[in-house]
Structure formats: structure tokens, C-alpha cells
Amino acid sequence: MMGMSRAGLAERWPLFAGAFVSVTLGVALVQSSLLLLISAATMDPPAGLSAAAGMEFSDNIAAVVSMLGIVLGIATFLAGFVISSTFAFTVAQRRRDLALLRLVGGSRGQLRRLLLGEALLLGGLGAAAGVPAGLGVMAAQEWLLRTLGFVPAGFHGQWREWILAVSFGAGIGLAVSGAAVAARRASRVRPLEALRDTGEAARVMTVARWIAALVFLGGALALVIIAPHGGVDGGAAMAMNVPLPAAIAAAALSPLIVPLVARLLPTGAGAAGLLARANLWDARRRSASIAAPVIVLIALIAGTAGAEATFTVSGIDQMRRQTHADFIVEAPGPIGARIAAVRGVATASTETSVPATIVTGHGEDQESDTATALVIDPPAYAKAHGTASALASLSGRSVAAGPGGGVPSSGSVRLKLPDTALVELPVAGGVPPTMSGGANLLLPPGIVSPALLADAPTQSFVSLAPGANADSVRSQLSRIGKVSDVDTWLRADASSRNSTSNKIMLVIMGLGGLYALIGVINSIVIGAAARRREFAEARVTGLTRTQVIRSALLESSAVTVAGLVLGGLAAAGAVIAAVASTSAVTGRPALSLPWPLIAAACAVALLVTAATSLITSWSATRRPPVTLLAARE
């Protein structure tokens, strides 16, 4: 049987090359994301940092770690999805060969062992290539993280010996489990199917596929329904997770929907269009395999980016509604007294941001979380941010829960500031969490030492006295710090938030998106490899080579568009969840879609499928059709 495996390998190399590439890149992506996550999580602050800078450093690292956690999650999801669907496709493409083996006396067990043995071999080889490739991917991801300013210049992912076990385990495990379902199905192929191309082979919507589709569709709907009840953080997390189950459900249903959607598209009159439409319907399995990675690609990019943009714009809206001030002054250190002394200033809420650590639990269970504390003047803060009643009792040594959430609004909190010992402080209320987040804790003046406040970043929200000359006040304030009017400040704040969220999207989606694209290319190459004969038949029927290539191009473009539509539907689920969450949290629904990004992703998917389809069908029709038809295997 192994000899047969080897011979099969040589003959059907595009199939196996596709499977190999999917494992190699999947393993590389998972390995790199995991190593970077571990390296970031165990990173020590550089020596010689002040206590405050040290806390800020850990705060940044915590943010990077949670982002890399998402990167790892997406990488693992994509690897599992692309590898298992590629292996299943390679098995489906050889159905006739497998039936033939059954015909000459191969048992079900032998077929299963042959396919699983193949998956084991390819998974192992793919992982062996994926480990060094992972180092290349890690260099790329490191470069991205450094360039976008998420990690300090000296950050490097570190190699761990045990990663070998993880990489080989992941490569082999995903390959074998991807092939397992397909192998089980293929082993039940009836010998008679070797003589026909129809029958069971035409039935792609299997029971397992229906179950997967309904379970994941249910999961996605549940997330959409529950998200508005999840509060600020829960709602965002749930909305961002909708694309994963929604994409799986859409991919599982794709053999049913892709041909339907694709047939609605104009493929033009003429022989090429006719052939393309017929093939779309006839080769549902192939169409679905090409559409699946497209669905995942668009669902992830459009869904995650759309939800993210919606939350960002909702946060900005909410902040615009809650901010009651004429000017905002930004400067380091205690500027409150100087601002209050400016003639024409009615009130000023001066807020200084300091890093803090919140400690929960005792003894062995003790955990500390980095947080941001804002030193405020409670009455002025209440006036500038419209939170009157919430902060009424804030004075002395009591604190309040801030708009960033994460702190209960009653009881007490154990707090460590950079230059003080751990203290337990009563929590006297809090402001409701906002979409855009912010400080976790609000502190009255007096708790934080003047030394710590000396050059901490400070913002002051200034309201003018009635009849005051705005220009003159502004020019006086500009001697204290950078002055902006509220609109300019909100716009600057919004664009910085947008740019941060775009950078996060780039880190999370960049390489994952490329990998999904490679999955698309894989499917087209594998599909075309089995089509030489079909193309030859079309040519001897009278189609020119150009018509055959055009027909293949039309077909794959129609499938891609159908994949984009389905991916768009999955993404819409995430965006709907995001809109419902913003409405529940802020009272007003918000919606923002990053059209340039979505358009770019669609264009890239279309271009890549068109180019791959052109190249593969051109290469598959290079030999004169007669040479292929004369010798039937």
C-alpha cells in the first residue's frame, strides 16, 4: 500500500502540494503566534525604569498579550479550517480512484488507512517545513508589531524547545483530523461509483454537513442575540466573535448556496458562459471548496473590522454627547490651579492620569491587574462629563469606578500606586462604563502624592464664564499647555483611536488574511488539477482554448463573488451584534463600516482567484486535447 501511496503522490502532485502548503503555512502561523505570545507574556520591564514607567510598561504588555491571544486564536482557527478543508477536498477529488480500489478488492479499512497514512505523512512533512517557515513568519509579525509601535524596539520572539512538539502535534493532528471525516466517507464509497461519476458523489450536503451548519449558525445567532446584554466589554467580545461560527456555518452551507448565488450572476451569453454556469451547478463540491476560504476571509476582515469601527464611532459619539466644555488643555503635571486662575474660565475639570495596580484575592490566589487611575476634582468632573449624581459622595479617601469599567461601584478596592504601599480604599459609587472606555478608577485629590503627579499626563476640560472672550482665554491657556476646542480634540481623539484599531486589525488579520488567500489559491489549483480531461473534452467538442480558459475564469469569479456575498452575510451578523450592543450601552445605535478595507479585501480576493484560475487553466490546457483523451486511465 505504501508503494501505491508513493506512486499516487508522484502522479497527483498538485493535490498533495496544496495539502502540504496548507499544513506548512498553518503550522508556521500558529507556531509564530504562540512564541510571540509567550515571549510577550514573560517579558520583563527594562532595568532603570521609574515605578510609574514600570507600571505603564506592564499595562502596555498586558494589552499586547491580549492582542496576541486573539492573533493566536485566529491563527489556530484558520489553520484548522484551511488544513481540514484542503485535506477533505483532496480526498473528495480522488473518489473515482478510491472506488476503483474498492472494485479490485480494497476493504473499507484499507482505504481509511491509506488516506490517514497519507495525512500523517503530509502533516508530518508539512510541520517539518512549517517549523523553519514559522521563524520567517515570526520575523514578519515581530516587524509588524515593532513598526506599529505595539512593542519596544528590543522585543524579540524567543524560541522554545517544546514548540517543536506543539508544531508537529498541530500539523499532524489537524491534517489527520481533517482527513478523518473525509476518509470515513470515502471508505463508504461504493465500488460501482468507479464506473459512474454520479450517484453518491453528487451528494455534497451530508448529514454531518447539515449538523455542522445548523450548530454553528445557532452559535452565531446566539452571540448576536446575547451581545446587547453583555455590557460594554462582553458585547464587544461577543460581536467580534460572531464571524467565526458564522463563517463556518456559511462554508458548510456553501454547496447549497454558492451555485444558487453564482447562477444569479451574469456570466454572459455564448459557449463559455453556458459551460461556466453548467459547471457551477455540476461541480458543487469544487465550487464550495473554493468559496469556503473566501467566505472566511471576508467574514473575518469585514466582520471584525466592521464591529470594531462601529464600537469606535459609537464611543466617539457618546463622548461628544457627554463632554461639556469649550476648550481642552493638555499638558504634563499639575495645571489645575493655573487654569483656574485664568480670567474668563468658569470651571475646569483637570484630570491627571496615573498608572495603578488593582489587587484582588489573598495569599496564593492574589492577582494584580494593571489599571489606569484618574485624579479628578469630583464636582468639576461631574459637570464636564455630565455624571452629576454618581460622584456626589466622592471625597477624602474614597474612590469611584471610572468609565473604563473593571471595578465594582461599591465595596472596596485594594490599590497600589507606583510609589505607595498597597492600600484598601472604599468605593463610593462610580460612573457608568462608556463605549470608548477610559480610566478604571477615579481618585479624589489627596490620595496620590504630588511627586507622582509632577509630570503625569493631564487634561483639563475648560468651560468659559458667560460673556468671556474666547480668543483671549485661549491665548492665555496656550501658555499653560496645548489648547484645542472640543470638536478638534474629539476629531484628533477619534483619529488616534481609529488608527490604533486599524493597527490592531492589521496585526490580527494581516498574515491570517494572507493564509486564507493561500487557501483559496490551493483550492483552485487542486480543483484544476483534476480538470485536464474535462477541459480536453470541451476543446474537442469545439471550444477554443481561449473559450475554455474564459469559461474557467467566469466560473471561479462567479464562485468568488458568491463567497464574498456569503462572507458578507457572516460579517453582517457581527456588525448587527455590534450595532445592537452600542444601542444597549449608549442608548443610540451607531454604525460604521470601513469601506476602503472591505473593498480592498474583495478586490484582492477577486484578483487572486482570477489570476490563479487563468494560470491553472492555461497550464491544464497546454497539451493538445487529443493526447489526454486518447489514453483514458
Added chain:
Amino acid sequence: MTRADPAVTLRGVTRVFGRGSAAVRAVDEVTLEFPRAGWTAVMGPSGSGKSTLLHCAAGLEGVDAGQVLIGDTDLTAAREHELTALRRTRIGFVFQSFNLIGSLTAAQNVALPLRLAGRRPRTPEVRETLAAVGLADRARHKPRELSGGQQQRVAIARAMVTRPEVLFADEPTGALDSSAARVVLDLMRRMADAGQSIVMVTHDPLAAAQADAVVFLRDGRVVDRLAGGSAREVADRLAGWEAAR
């Protein structure tokens, strides 16, 4: 077992495709014996159910009613793994499209059933089987490097390597030109003379005339038989049944 025992026995075999008003009785209560060490051809107009009959007789297709026996083994009662074992040891197949595995050489294709049966094929065994079909010098060629007639002879060698009780052939000359068909038919004649039981479906009177007996099928039923007829007689009989439709 003696020569008098039939190689294959069909008792009241019925196979229906479709349901309700669209149901077609492809094989309709056929009772038939294919003799041991004899070559029987099954003929009939297209759509007469001859291929379905062959598939049922070989255990490739289930039956809706009736019984199929190979020797004294009841195929209709056999489980999947028993059918697999049967295909490995007691049944051989040859088809119109040769169905060789394109990535394997002629010798590897021939050795495949032995490998699947868990045996290590001995080189002489495979070489002899290929020599018996006149292709000893083509052992290392891949199917695409062989002519249609040569491919069909490799397929016959593959079917014969396990020394099956019955060889089932579905239009074995259907894809061949007349001279290649002649070579294949002569080979099958020699096999039958040497004691091989062969059941062959064909629409070619020249091929059917090589067999010991011809069974005519129409609308899923056996309507006629002819033993030792010439190609001319077979053709006339077939034309009669086709006209009677």
C-alpha cells in the same frame, strides 16, 4: 464442486430504480444460471437492463428481491466485508473503460489485488499473468503509454491474477477497434477453454458469437437464448428483439 454446478445462479432477481410512477424495473424477476467453465454473453437493446443484471450478479449492486449465488455463496445475504473478500478472491472484473490506475505501471496494476489481499506479490506470478495476456514486455509501462487494446489486456490480467471463479466483463471490447477487439476476444476464448467461467455483457454480435451461449434480455426479462450461434445469427436475433419493441 463439479462442472455441472453453475458458477453464478440468479433466482427471481429484481432490481427497481426510482419510486412510485417513476419506478423502472431494470431487472424483473430474472432466474438464470451461468455455467461453470463456460462463457455466457448477455445481449439486449440498450436499456434492456443487461448492465444492471451484470452488476447484480457480481454483487456490485444490491437486489430488491431474489437471490444471487456465486458457487454456493449467497451474495444477497453477504455483509460488506464479505463482499470485499469475495471481490479479492473469487470475482474478477473487466470494464469498457479500462479503469486502470494511471499512476501505477502495468505490473503494479496487476499486482494490486494481491497487495490488497495482504499478499506480497511474487514477481514471477505477476510476470506470468502479464505473459498470459501477451504483455510480458510491457510490465513497466504506465497505462497512458499503452494502446487501448493493451490497456484492456492489462485489466484482464489484473482481474485474473487472483484466479477468480468468475470473470465479469461489461462491454470489454466496446472501446476498442476491431483488431484490438479480436485480440481481446481470442484471449477470453482461450481462458474459457482452459476452464474459466466468464459472464460478459455486450452489444457486439461479433463478441457474443465468441461465447458458448448468448442470453437475450428485454425490459429486464430474459426473452431468448442461443447456443453456439454465428455472429450473423446473433445479429439477426438481436435485430428481431430490437424491432419488436
